Amino acid sequence: MIKTVATTPFNDQKMGTAGLRRKSKIVTQPNYIENFVQSIFNVMGDLSDKTLLLGGDGRFYNDIAIQKILKIAAANGLKKMVVAQNGFISTPAGSVVIRKYKLSGGFTLSASHNPGGPDGDFGLKYSNESGGQVSTSVTSQIEKAALSLTEYKILEAPDVDISHLGSFKLGDMEIEVIDGIKDYVAMMQNIFDFAALKKLAASGFTMRFDAMNAVTGPYAKEIFEKLIGFKEGSVVNFVPKPDFGGLHPDPNLVYAKELVDFMFSAQAADFGAANDGDGDRNMILGKGFFVTPNDSLAIITDNFKLIPYYAKGIYGVAKSAATSTAVERVAKAHGIGYYEVPTGWKYFVNLMDSQRITFCGEESFGTGSSHIREKDGIWAVLFWLSIIAATGKTVEQIAVEHWQKYGRSYYIRFDFEGVDTAVADRLMADLENKLPSLAGRSFGDLTIREAKPFVYHDPVDGSVTKNGLVIYFADGSRITYRLSGTGSSGATIRVYLERLQMKDILQNPLDMVTPLGRIALEIAEIPERTGKHQADVVT
Ligand code: VG1
Ligand code: CO
Secondary structure, X not given: OEEEEEOOOOOOOOOXXXXXXXXXXXXXXXXXHHHHHHHHHHHHOOOOOOEEEEEEOOOOOHHHXXXXXXXXHHHOOOOEEEEEEEEEOOHHHHHHHHHHOOOOEEEEEOOOOOOOOOOOEEEEEEEEOOOOEOOHHHHHHHHHHHHOOOEEEEEOOOOOOOOOOEEEEEOOEEEEEEOOOHHHHHHHHHHOOHHHHHHHHHOOOOEEEEOOOOOOHHHHHHXXXXXXXXXXXXXXXXXXXXXXXXXOOOOOOOOOHHHHHHHOOOOOOOEEEEEOOOOOEEEEEEOOEEEOHHHHHHXXXXXXXXXXXXXXXXXXXXXXXXXXXXXXXXXXXXXXXXXXXXXXXXXXXXHHHOOOEEEEEEOXXXXXXXXXXXXXXXXXXXXXXXXXXXXXXXXXHHHHHHHHHHOEEEEEEEEEEEEOHHHHHHHHHHHHHHHHHHOOOEEOOEEEXXXXXXXXXXXXXXXXXEEEEEEEEOOOOEEEEEEOOOOOOOEEEEEEEEEEEOOOOOOOHHHHHHHHHHHHHHHHOHHHHHOOOOOOEEO
């Protein structure tokens, strides 16, 4: 029944910031997913004592890839695969399951916030027993294995039915189909005070959660409507669709337009939120008010005492280097540890495992805690609702009072998309060479204090990672440049702009960072080199 198939390597099976992401057209080529999964198994070694989790965000090719992976796993001697019912599990829920049942790791099939469908993207995130994605040393071993792959093993068998809960065998491999929602919901009930949340909903407070036709719809229905009691219809776009109904499931001001328009209209709910394709990102809105992920992390940290699970005390906090310094000021005020890591959630895992941090976040709409090892969209929404339930304040009041206390980091990200890869690489290399000469240069009232690459020394495993170039100004402003590691074609240059104001806290963010934006474009010669005089996406 086990077939060994001769194959030739694909030279692009390199995982980026979070797993492997490619155009669906690439992934659906014969042998593509087979090669990649076989390469992972080759690096994993002996599988006879391992149990893995398998599921995905339900996007196009999820069902087909799951059947292929099951048959390749069985042929490679995996002891057991735990499969999410119908193949649906969010990234955070997958992390819950891996940790709760002490699995050896797992696969979440997702290209996260990237669009799906035959013309969209597909992807695979690979986690280890921590419930977090594997480190770059493991991903480079897999890349190497993929480049020299000559064959893969696959079981010749009919497709298995994963629509019912229960256990059965595929060849010698055990399969257990589990409910992908239940354990996640139980974890949320363990963290937050649901009685207080029920009271909030019963008081007439209204919310709208936009699942963006992606994986969190069923989770949100269960948690916000059924358990907490927000009225039916509070959760919208809740049926996961293979192409996300044509939406770009990225919860930000640009792509979650339907929700943003609603929350800035006369009919707005008291609270609005959205999640991304695989449920690890979140956007928080009040009535006519947007909370940046940077501020969200700072506000969550500042309010830890309001949540039962954290009330006894927290370890430190961490943010990705590109994220604003808002949380740094909160960490200082509370006297807790503070860390800056490269972009990508995997860099937080060691800090959580070693009890250095409890909360962490990224500017890219990712917030989370050590309850799992992935960022967690619904968790962040529940945290905000809990702050509101405990304080009786509006989202806007909570944010404005926070700025009054800690100052405000005005923050905007510019993305220049679809840049020729060679042009982008050259731009970054030339900019890096130029950095030392920038110190002391002034642009109007902005003076550069220092400019250097961001280099991270992991305090736990000693690994060193270089990611992004940072320009620090004397007044606390910063410009950070990075190339995206989640795209599926061409290069995206990300330019992160932060301007700190201790007193002047009610200005328009875009106005406040525009002078920095001009400097950023000039220094890196972005218009000259890319032909772009404006960013494609501003968030
Ligand atoms: C982007 C974000 C990063 C995030 C990553 C994965 O990476 O900037 O902060 O961790 O996506 O997000 P990049 O390399 O394109 O900037 V996702 O929601 O996997 O799940
Ligand atoms: Co995601």
